[in-house]
Amino acid sequence: xFTAAKRTVKFVFQYFSANLQSxxxxxxxxxxxxxxxxxxxxxxxxxxxVLFTRIESLNGWSFQHILLLYAAASGAYACxxxxxxxxxxxxxxxxxxxxxxxxxxxxxxxxxxxxxRSSAFAWGDLAFALTIFLLASSPSLGRxxxxxxxxxxxxxxxxxxxxxxxxxxxxxxxxxxxxxxxxEALLSFSLYPESIFSATTRLVLYTVIPAGFVSYxxxxxxxxxxxxxxSLLLVFALGLSILARFVFYRGLKRYESGNLVVINxxx
Amino acid sequence: xxxxxxxxxxxxLKVAEISLTNRVVxxxxxxxxxxxxxLILFIFSQLWKTVLGTNAEIAGLDSTGMLWYMVFTxxxxxxxxxxxxxxxxxxxxGDIAYRLVRPYSYTLYYFAVHCGEFLVRFxxxxxxxxxxxxxxxGPLAVEWVHxxxxxxxxALSTAINFLxxxxxxxxxxxxxxxxxxxxxxxKLIFILGGLFVPVEAYPEGLRRxxxxxxxxxxxxxxxxxxxxFNYAFLWQMLAGQLVWVIILAVLVGAMxxxxxxxxxxxxx
Numbered sequence: 001x002f003t004a005a006k007r008t009v010k011f012v013f014q015y016f017s018a019n020l021q022s023x024x025x026x027x028x029x030x031x032x033x034x035x036x037x038x039x040x041x042x043x044x045x046x047x048x049x050v051l052f053t054r055i056e057s058l059n060g061w062s063f064q065h066i067l068l069l070y071a072a073a074s075g076a077y078a079c080x081x082x083x084x085x086x087x088x089x090x091x092x093x094x095x096x097x098x099x100x101x102x103x104x105x106x107x108x109x110x111x112x113x114x115x116x117r118s119s120a121f122a123w124g125d126l127a128f129a130l131t132i133f134l135l136a137s138s139p140s141l142g143r144x145x146x147x148x149x150x151x152x153x154x155x156x157x158x159x160x161x162x163x164x165x166x167x168x169x170x171x172x173x174x175x176x177x178x179x180x181x182x183x184e185a186l187l188s189f190s191l192y193p194e195s196i197f198s199a200t201t202r203l204v205l206y207t208v209i210p211a212g213f214v215s216y217x218x219x220x221x222x223x224x225x226x227x228x229x230x231s232l233l234l235v236f237a238l239g240l241s242i243l244a245r246f247v248f249y250r251g252l253k254r255y256e257s258g259n260l261v262v263i264n265x266x267x
Numbered sequence: 268x269x270x271x272x273x274x275x276x277x278x279x280l281k282v283a284e285i286s287l288t289n290r291v292v293x294x295x296x297x298x299x300x301x302x303x304x305x306l307i308l309f310i311f312s313q314l315w316k317t318v319l320g321t322n323a324e325i326a327g328l329d330s331t332g333m334l335w336y337m338v339f340t341x342x343x344x345x346x347x348x349x350x351x352x353x354x355x356x357x358x359x360x361g362d363i364a365y366r367l368v369r370p371y372s373y374t375l376y377y378f379a380v381h382c383g384e385f386l387v388r389f390x391x392x393x394x395x396x397x398x399x400x401x402x403x404x405g406p407l408a409v410e411w412v413h414x415x416x417x418x419x420x421x422a423l424s425t426a427i428n429f430l431x432x433x434x435x436x437x438x439x440x441x442x443x444x445x446x447x448x449x450x451x452x453x454k455l456i457f458i459l460g461g462l463f464v465p466v467e468a469y470p471e472g473l474r475r476x477x478x479x480x481x482x483x484x485x486x487x488x489x490x491x492x493x494x495x496f497n498y499a500f501l502w503q504m505l506a507g508q509l510v511w512v513i514i515l516a517v518l519v520g521a522m523x524x525x526x527x528x529x530x531x532x533x534x535x
Contacts, residue, residue: 029444032447036447036450036451039451039454040450040453040454043454043457043458044457046457046458047457047463047464050464050468050469050470051318051464053470054325054468055318058317058318059317177300181300181302181303184303184306185306188303188306188307188310189310192310192314195317196310196313196314196316196317197313198313201313
């Protein structure tokens with residue numbers, strides 16, 4: 001079992017490394033994408049800066065909380081896009097019969113699909129998340145490592161949610177737009193403080209659209225660490241990933257090959 | 268001048284009509300894509316209720332006014348078609364050569380396409396956005412006698428948005444990848460266009476900068492005019508819009524003339 005786990009980690013690392021090398025092939029384009037994404041995220045904070053020049057607190061949330069919220073959400077998104085970039089394209093692969101390539105390989109299909117792509121611009125999101133985290137909190141090595149665990153857990157939640165949303169294509173056919181809108185909803189809610197929402201909306205945000213586990217709970221943990229909160233986050237991330245895996249393989253039984261004659265280099 | 272070349276207005280109206288008809292075919296698709304608009308309006312309705320409660324105001328707008336303001340800025344933003352990406356592709360791929368030999372002005376052709384598509388998107392998005400804002404925050408008091416001025420403001424705003432995007436698309440004549448310019452433009456719309464908050468709420472220095480640039484006249488000002496109409500604001504807005512339409516039209520004309528000289532047709 002240990003050998004199998006080691007082999008899987010090596011497999012993931014090799015894909016990650018190949019994707020990174022591929023992005024670095026055009027170094028100028030890579031750097032400009034990273035820098036622009038960093039600036040892009042920074043500009044998103046502008047609205048909050050203007051708002052907090054007029055108010056002191058938003059139902060207990062200060063500007064510092066907002067900074068941590070953005071650090072957590074953009075860090076989670078970066079983890080998804082860098083490690084599991086294939087999660088954004090599952091719908092298309094299902095609807096167009098492009099899963100054949102992965103089915104023929106002696107590797108876990110879902111994992112292979114997820115790691116087959118990586119978005120270079122997400123390095124900008126990661127750089128932004130780490131910079132904002134270091135600026136908004138009193139950093140130490142332990143806290144920084146803790147932050148990386150939090151954004152990885154958030155990334156797993158986002159990836160699992162993407163797998164669930166895109167797996168709808170097994171039953172609905174072309175539903176990439178619906179999946180993208182669900183992903184958009186998750187990301188959008190993750191970027192606004194939970195204190196502005198009613199109890200019912202919060203219930204939705206901790207269940208159906210799990211933005212609470214992408215950013216709200218990580219912000220609480222960063223503000224005041226409790227083992228209960230940390231465990232809750234990790235258990236939820238694990239549970240959702242198991243559910244996503246179950247639904248994907250359930251749907252895969254309905255998958256029909258596209259009989260496409262294509263050379264599959266990446267997808 | 269290239270911008271005006273190509274004969275009667277009639278053919279551009281026809282192009283706009285074709286573009287409009289093409290979009291009407293996908294009407295259901297447009298309504299489905301408005302889900303994002305509802306999502307963002309929902310979040311902001313909660314935010315403004317929390318921040319402003321029932322009495323407080325920002326830049327003269329209460330929570331209801333703020334949401335309605337955002338309905339209009341967002342509807343302009345999400346309804347603006349990405350015709351600039353077609354132009355960029357044509358310039359980069361050289362397909363522009365096929366368009367140049369046709370009996371119309373390249374710029375006016377795309378302006379007509381842009382207007383036709385914008386109209387369909389604007390009507391569908393506004394219907395959904397306004398219905399949502401009405402249900403969640405209540406009605407917006409609009410005096411119908413002002414409608415003509417408001418429509419004029421929106422028409423000029425559409426022209427500004429087209430000219431800004433088109434001028435950036437023409438950068439493809441000189442640079443292979445002009446996408447970063449659009450990323451920056453999107454963020455500038457967010458800040459200097461006052462997408463979420465009227466620019467009047469900004470600190471003094473930033474407000475002055477936004478008053479000097481075109482984006483405020485294509486997003487914030489027309490939206491604010493609908494929500495809080497007054498004639499002094501209208502004249503100021505129309506003056507700014509006209510000045511920017513002229514400046515940008517001259518710029519686009521000059522860029523096109525200079526850029527098109529660099530096109531090499533190799534046949535085939």
